[in-house]
Amino acid sequence: MARDPVKLFLQMMAVERNASKRTLEAYGQDLSDLEAFADHDLLALGEADLARFFEHLDALGLTGATLQRKRSAIRQFYRFCVGESYILVDPSRKIPAAKKAQVLPKIISREEVESLISAAELKGPHHALRLKCLIEIAYASGMRVSEIVSLPLDAVMKDPAYLIIKGKGGVERLVPLNPSARVAIKAYLDVRELFVAKAFSHQVDSLDGSERATRKGDKANGFLFASRGGDGYLTRRRVGQLLDEAAINAGIDPARVSPHVLRHAFATHLLEGGADLRVVQTLLGHADISTTQIYTHVAGERLREVVETHHPLSRKS
Secondary structure, three states: OOOOHHHHHHHHHHHHOOOOHHHHHHHHHHHHHHHHHHOOOHHHOOHHHHHHHHHHHHHOOOOHHHHHHHHHHHHHHHHHHHHOOOOOOOOOOOOOOOOOOOOOOOOOOHHHHHHHHHHHOOOOHHHHHHHHHHHHHHHHHOOOHHHHHOOEHHHHOOOOOEEEEEOHHHOEEEEEOOHHHHHHHHHHHOOHHHHHHHHHHHHOOOOOHHHHHHHOOHHHOOEOOEOOOOOOEOOHHHHHHHHHHHHHHOOOOHHHOOHHHHHHHHHHHHHHOOOOHHHHHHHHOOOOHHHHHHHHHHHHHHHHHHHHHHOOOOOOO
16 A cells, blocks of 8 residues: 555656646645545545535535535545555545536726736836736737746747747647737847846845846846746736736726736637637637637627627617
């Protein structure tokens, strides 16, 4: 019997399923929560124990997505244990899947995106160029914020029309950069060294002036959006804070704006403009088209509102 089946399960998820660090951390916590609740070894639990745990989770009022992930983690763990002969019977086999309510993603209009970009210009000169660059890239490409902040500097140095991005599961895809985003990148590159110098000045205090100047240049950091953070680039939280500031300056409720909302807007506005669903799926890096289909509902709802609001024969409430 395995000394630590959870550790071996997570190793399998990392190696064979190419699970992300965040997924592994979440699954590990989910299994730890189950063990703490049952106060017993995971391999000794039965169907009744898991049923009580899921009843407990339902009573906590967790979101559908969280419940779904916890069920997935526990199901996959016990299937792994059966496959490795750690146990003979899968106690999770009769646990029903969580009912996942369809929640339409929040988006903002084209006009609101333009307002965000204009509001970015209210910050200090070089900060304005960085924020404008972030927003332009997000809206032009539909990339996840984690993909944007970790962009290598080399990826944009030759003014590309497309970027090659490694997304979830290590799958590579092409994402577009429109002319507006490319102009914003060029403008930001002119001041990027100011952020590199700020991010790495604490590492070069012992150097003489000439060596310090070299270390403060592009060679000191390989990321487009350099930062003092441990990863060397802006955190997702910091990007969210910057967008909140821009939203407030643009007169938009900051609760309606986030990096992921810009990704939603990218997809929805493409579909509203007549883009093929399969193309949008590819651009977003969705493994399953059913994930992308949610945007058709958003686009359809928005078009219905436009017709009801502006068509001369629409009934007025």
